[in-house]
Amino acid sequence: MGSFMPASRTVILTAYDINGVQVASATATVASELPPASLEVVSTNSTPNIAYFLIQAGENTVPLWMSGISFDPAGSSPDFNWLTTPLVYVAQSASFTETLLLNRLGNSSGDIQFAAAGLPPHVSASFSPNPASGTVSATSLTIIADGNAATVDNANFTISATPANAAVGPQQRKASGQLNILPPIQLGIPGPSTLQIFPCTWLTIGPAYASFGPGITGTITLSISGLPANASYTITPDTIQSSENPMPLVYISILANGGISAPLQIQVKAQSGAQTIAVALTLLPINPFITGGPVFAATPQALQPGDTISISGQGFCPGSTVRFGNDVAVVAPISISPTEIIAVVPQYATTGQASATTFPFGVIPSNGTSADLIPAPEPCQIDSFRNTIGFSFMNAKYGTVTLTQIEELFLSTGSAANTFAAMAQAFIDAGSGDVCFGMCLATQRLYQDDTGALAAGFPPNLPTSAFGLTGPDDVGGPSASLQQYIRSQHLAQLSEEYLSAYLTAAVLKSNAISFELRQHIAACLQRTLPNGSQTIPYPDYPLVAMRQGLGSGHVVVAYEIVDQAGGAFDILVYDPNDPFTPIPSSDDGQDGEDSDSTGQAHQAIVDKCTIHVTGDGHWSYPAQKDTGTVDELTPVSSTIIPLHPTMLGTTADLVIAGSTVSLAALGAEVGSLVGPGWLIDRRTSRRRGRIHRRTRAGSRFHQYFFSEAVAGWNHVIGPACNRPRLDPNHPIVKQQRT
Amino acid sequence: MDTVISFGPPAVSLHDAVSAQFHSLGLDFGFPPYNALPASSQIPGGFEDNLPVVVQAPAGFPDAQVAALITPTEFAQAQAFGIFTGFH
Numbered sequence: 085m086g087s088f089m090p091a092s093r094t095v096i097l098t099a100y101d102i103n104g105v106q107v108a109s110a111t112a113t114v115a116s117e118l119p120p121a122s123l124e125v126v127s128t129n130s131t132p133n134i135a136y137f138l139i140q141a142g143e144n145t146v147p148l149w150m151s152g153i154s155f156d157p158a159g160s161s162p163d164f165n166w167l168t169t170p171l172v173y174v175a176q177s178a179s180f181t182e183t184l185l186l187n188r189l190g191n192s193s194g195d196i197q198f199a200a201a202g203l204p205p206h207v208s209a210s211f212s213p214n215p216a217s218g219t220v221s222a223t224s225l226t227i228i229a230d231g232n233a234a235t236v237d238n239a240n241f242t243i244s245a246t247p248a249n250a251a252v253g254p255q256q257r258k259a260s261g262q263l264n265i266l267p268p269i270q271l272g273i274p275g276p277s278t279l280q281i282f283p284c285t286w287l288t289i290g291p292a293y294a295s296f297g298p299g300i301t302g303t304i305t306l307s308i309s310g311l312p313a314n315a316s317y318t319i320t321p322d323t324i325q326s327s328e329n330p331m332p333l334v335y336i337s338i339l340a341n342g343g344i345s346a347p348l349q350i351q352v353k354a355q356s357g358a359q360t361i362a363v364a365l366t367l368l369p370i371n372p373f374i375t376g377g378p379v380f381a382a383t384p385q386a387l388q389p390g391d392t393i394s395i396s397g398q399g400f401c402p403g404s405t406v407r408f409g410n411d412v413a414v415v416a417p418i419s420i421s422p423t424e425i426i427a428v429v430p431q432y433a434t435t436g437q438a439s440a441t442t443f444p445f446g447v448i449p450s451n452g453t454s455a456d457l458i459p460a461p462e463p464c465q466i467d468s469f470r471n472t473i474g475f476s477f478m479n480a481k482y483g484t485v486t487l488t489q490i491e492e493l494f495l496s497t498g499s500a501a502n503t504f505a506a507m508a509q510a511f512i513d514a515g516s517g518d519v520c521f522g523m524c525l526a527t528q529r530l531y532q533d534d535t536g537a538l539a540a541g542f543p544p545n546l547p548t549s550a551f552g553l554t555g556p557d558d559v560g561g562p563s564a565s566l567q568q569y570i571r572s573q574h575l576a577q578l579s580e581e582y583l584s585a586y587l588t589a590a591v592l593k594s595n596a597i598s599f600e601l602r603q604h605i606a607a608c609l610q611r612t613l614p615n616g617s618q619t620i621p622y623p624d625y626p627l628v629a630m631r632q633g634l635g636s637g638h639v640v641v642a643y644e645i646v647d648q649a650g651g652a653f654d655i656l657v658y659d660p661n662d663p664f665t666p667i668p669s670s671d672d673g674q675d676g677e678d679s680d681s682t683g684q685a686h687q688a689i690v691d692k693c694t695i696h697v698t699g700d701g702h703w704s705y706p707a708q709k710d711t712g713t714v715d716e717l718t719p720v721s722s723t724i725i726p727l728h729p730t731m732l733g734t735t736a737d738l739v740i741a742g743s744t745v746s747l748a749a750l751g752a753e754v755g756s757l758v759g760p761g762w763l764i765d766r767r768t769s770r771r772r773g774r775i776h777r778r779t780r781a782g783s784r785f786h787q788y789f790f791s792e793a794v795a796g797w798n799h800v801i802g803p804a805c806n807r808p809r810l811d812p813n814h815p816i817v818k819q820q821r822t
Numbered sequence: 823m824d825t826v827i828s829f830g831p832p833a834v835s836l837h838d839a840v841s842a843q844f845h846s847l848g849l850d851f852g853f854p855p856y857n858a859l860p861a862s863s864q865i866p867g868g869f870e871d872n873l874p875v876v877v878q879a880p881a882g883f884p885d886a887q888v889a890a891l892i893t894p895t896e897f898a899q900a901q902a903f904g905i906f907t908g909f910h
Contacts, residue, residue: 086880086883086888088880088890100863100864100865102909103859103860103862103863104854104859104860104862104863104864104865105862105863105864106864116880120883127910131909132908132909132910133909134906134909134910135905135906135909136854136865136903136904136905136906137903137904137906138865138866138869138901138902138903138904139891139901139902139904140866140891140899140900140901141891141893141899141900141901142899143899144893144897144898144899145893145897145898145900146899146900147890147891147893147900148890148891148900149877149879149880149888149889149890149891150829150874150888150889150891150902151828151829151879151883151885151888151889152826152827152828152829152885153826153827153849153904154824154825154826154827155824155825155848155849155906155910156824156825156910157823157824157825157910158848158906158907158908158909158910159908159909159910161909163909165855165858166855166857166858167852167855167858167905168855169855169856169857169858187855187905187907188907189906189907189908189909190908190909191908257858258858259855259857259858260857261857
């Protein structure tokens, strides 16, 4: 004996008799250095009795080697023992055969009779040959399990070998075997037997296995029973041949369209001939849920109507819809899978308001209602134009024209400013006094001010959008600086830049047909601006002036175009007369657009603040209950008005359609249409809930230079907000909502 | 006369597992017949899957091949179990 390791190691040689009893033992020390060690064991028995020996290292993981073994001649005492013992796996209605080996020693010769004992009922054993004669040292054991034999697992039984006489051996030798009786076919489904199943989602089970018991041949067919009519399943493969080796893994999938309403017992069955085996499973219903979303597609400013979103979750079924804040904003997805819904935010979407029992945003199952909503884990913030870029407060007069406003806007002082002030007071203060133009322009100034520096000048709020600025109805608001700013912007309608652009459009009738109007607005909304090396969408929301006859008008901001059939289209506008109202307004009793879960309040205002343009050149605007032709709609980009535009003076000339036109000439031309001296002053007070009108015809018209000419172009420009119509026959007309 | 067994060709070749190659000489290597032994047996349990394997002899040894004892697991004793066909 030697070792492959240099250090000295111990090796032990032990001898045993035929019953495993130790006879002798020897120990030696070995190392990698030569020479190797020799071990010798000697039985002290009167007759030779060493049947087995064990060579073993004294320590773990010591590699040893032996060069040879020598032993003296064998004794002549005949004996025998089992060399192998049976480990039986047999199927019901099948048999099992195994060759068992004997160890004949000491010239054992003669018959050895075999028998088995301890087998369960309906199981029998036979040996061949039996007896084993001469020096035969093997016999074949056959175990037969009847069809009604019970399945057993590692049951012990005994085999015995009895010598015919002393020439064979001195005594009977027994050994134990292990018996396993298996079904003819087997079906195993690993994992829990109770499973949750989502609606419309494949439930995958397994891999399972189906196999034949030992000695069984044929075909196994797999199926599932107990599923409801709305469910289906697949089993792959669904048939298995006994000739297949190895047995294939089986994959089971179950789909319940619409889900299940209560726990359900099903059976997965394996059938081969008359043999059937089943595994019971329990399916539990589980409600679909949303795990994430909405995930927005790229948008210029958070989530807006028209944006595409993705909602991820589990258990979404075809026919499901997505609710965006209210019952009106429920849409069918553009695509749906069990785990993802892609939908487009509808026009009437709102953020909505959550309560303990209701959720504004989520998925409504097919054939369900809002009460069945699958809520999203987080609210869905709808940042529409009106509740971000628009103001939260109403259009109102907010004071009068002052020299400070003129100086702030035009950077002009002195006599020129005084002169302009008189003119502006006549136009603006003498009219309704409301400042729709100023509010609309102010929203665009704030929108275009990426730094937020402008909004920072209007405390107390420091919002991220114009909508967050403190309004006049709030406690402590609005700030004086914001009122002043809006009013100063309102004066910009009397700038040379705006009037030139406006009158150019009016004179040229550049929007004579609907298509031209649409193109002018769309060009603004689709504007892109360079951003580094890229060009990004950066809508320029145009101010749209609505001329209502010759003496009245209104200004709104267009933020969306929705095409309709026949060349018609809708212009969705922010109207400072109808700000977004998240909660019910105490001022006018309007329902909150977020808090109204029916969506009707929001829908009504969006619809009302939509200019409907027909394909044949006409428009109507429900908010003002007015109609006209498209040449009376003038979209003008706020970007044509400098932050400090040119103040219109008595000697100023306007550039209209490329030609210079004197103010006096213009006034004479247009003023003649209506006659001089018609002007209505109107004051309102929303706080008292009613409208007061005070008429004062011409009282200030004859001041200073304010001549017929000026009055004339006042009639033309129109966008002085909500002025009563100047009608010689009906000097006072019913005023629209302010 | 004693019987002498060595692990050279032609009886065994390099890398052979040694089992019944020397049966005619009266010795097999194998595993204890545990299920055929009485309860009084003193043969250690757990002896399986470790027949000796013929390897190249260490340098300087006169024989070309020897039988290496195998450890059934990584941390176990190298061992071999011999079964005689007669009593000695």
